[in-house]
């Protein structure tokens with residue numbers, strides 16, 4: 147009995163560093179966020195008080211939040227689909243017997259290892275009107291000079307391009323690992339039967355990559371709602387909220403408008419939305435996925 | 439010209455020699471086994487015939503036509519891989535008819551063929567299972583079914599039974615053999631198991647280090663090995679090879695201070711070969727001591743000390759009881775083989791007298 151107790155004490159002692167860290171920085175703040183979403187933001191004159199679901203009702207009358215949500219949905223779709231397609235294509239290329247493929251692999255992966263802030267500064271320069279890379283190309287092709295990041299119509303797509311550029315290389319690594327796990331005999335067996343490369347990809351490779359696609363899809367979706375670093379450098383959500391995304395809006399609400407309760411409410415809302423999206427994706431694709 | 443012919447076929451990877459100057463002739467409907475130790479180039483030869491690798495030099499002919507530059511899929515060949523190469527996400531049925539779908543065979547025809555083949559290999563009630571839900575033997579059958587449903591005249595198999603247990607292997611051996619005869623397939627079969635090769639093959643091609651050592655019917659290879667490599671490779675235990683010494687009077691077996699002359703007229707140093715089952719234990723002959731007994735059921739393999747060399751004898755296990763530690767061995771001179779000591783090549787002019795005792 148005594149020995150058993152000692153075991154328990156050891157176990158808790160060993161768990162405690164992780165528990166304390168997780169508690170302090172993850173679980174307690176989450177719970178506090180949930181609580182404060184039911185209270186008003188306190189000021190000197192009006193101390194914080196319980197307001198029930200009033201904060202949540204506010205969400206639906208908030209035109210800027212709505213715009214951020216619409217922006218974010220477009221941002222998610224327009225980044226995820228192309229970066230998955232690109233990632234598969236790049237993985238297929240670097241998996242083949244290309245000479246110098248190690249270099250190509252590294253080149254594809256480089257964007258991923260660069261810090262987002264540094265990347266944003268590079269792209270800021272690319273997008274600079276008149277002297278930036280984009281404008282140089284555009285004017286050489288006979289188009290008019292553009293203020294890429296200053297124009298409501300182009301700004302979000304410019305941000306999307308950066309994200310695709312950065313994420314595709316990252317996802318490629320997962321696809322590459324999966325491709326290298328597919329035994330080469332499968333390809334040989336299929337080719338002996340007269341299968342074309344495309345037919346083999348459609349019937350064999352792509353279905354076998356499904357678990358990776360599911361993983362990448364969920365990750366990419368979460369990322370698209372979580373990534374804000376580049377907005378700080380590039381646009382600050384502007385012009386006129388045209389590149390405002392949900393998390394950036396939450397940040398602004400909390401730290402620029404100092405309305406921490408409303409920010410907490412938005413956070414909880416986002417959390418639930420993401421959980422539901424992940425579950426739906428998982429259930430939808432899990433049926434079509436073959437795990438080894 | 440034979441149905442399949444390899445003419446001076448070589449394959450190099452940079453400096454690595456996989457096979458060199460292979461010449462093989464295969465008739466239609468023949469069961470040919472490529473046999474040899476690990477790394478001797480069996481798989482490479484098979485893959486060259488399939489077109490999965492290109493030859494470095496030489497020519498491969500199928501039906502009289504040079505196929506060096508013809509795609510694997512146009513060579514009318516099907517193949518069974520050692521790992522089976524089943525598509526893990528497709529069920530048994532989809533795996534078997536994969537090739538038919540590629541070739542756009544009509545659904546009705548597909549189902550008829552599927553039913554036929556599934557019955558033949560005994561998979562009829564497993565068609566909806568995934569490969570992961572099958573036993574090793576069942577997976578093997580799926581691979582087999584996929585190979586024969588295409589009705590190609592040629593089938594290649596790379597160690598198809600090596601992942602199965604001994605009993606199943608035995609059963610599959612005869613099943614493959616009878617399928618091959620029934621469908622009149624020309625089968626090229628790779629194995630490193632000499633028992634498998636002997637029991638299945640119409641013809642064995644024995645390879646070592648990328649070169650053909652000997653080819654012929656199993657009986658020929660067993661009874662008339664052309665060199666010491668073949669002699670050592672076939673048989674279990676393999677042929678005894680006894681190093682002889684030479685004097686003016688001829689070759690002899692040195693047994694410490696004594697000399698047992700092999701009366702054959704040769705003045706160069708030779709190796710004497712004798713199969714374990716051809717050694718008789720008798721009242722007179724050459725004196726040996728028994729080192730060890732290996733009981734194998736109906737037979738016992740004795741390991742005998744002959745001078746400073748060790749040899750094996752296979753005898754009826756009923757006779758073991760009577761044996762002392764000291765025995766005398768004898769043999770019929772017709773069962774002796776003689777090989778040149780330097781080259782290992784069989785001495786074709788073997789002339790024997792009786793053994794001295």
Ligand SMILES: Nc1ncnc2c1ncn2[C@@H]1O[C@H](COP(=O)(O)OP(=O)(O)OP(=O)(O)O)[C@@H](O)[C@H]1O
Nearest residue numbers: 451454455456475476477478479480481482483630
């Ligand atoms: N892709 C390759 N690149 C370089 N060398 C190779 C390659 N494939 C095979 N070899 C070499 O060629 C030789 C023959 O190989 P092969 O696979 O044909 O042997 P094997 O007889 O099938 O052996 P095992 O019984 O072990 O399967 C070996 O020395 C091997 O190392």
Ligand SMILES: [Mg+2]
Nearest residue numbers: 480481482596
């Ligand atoms: Mg091999």
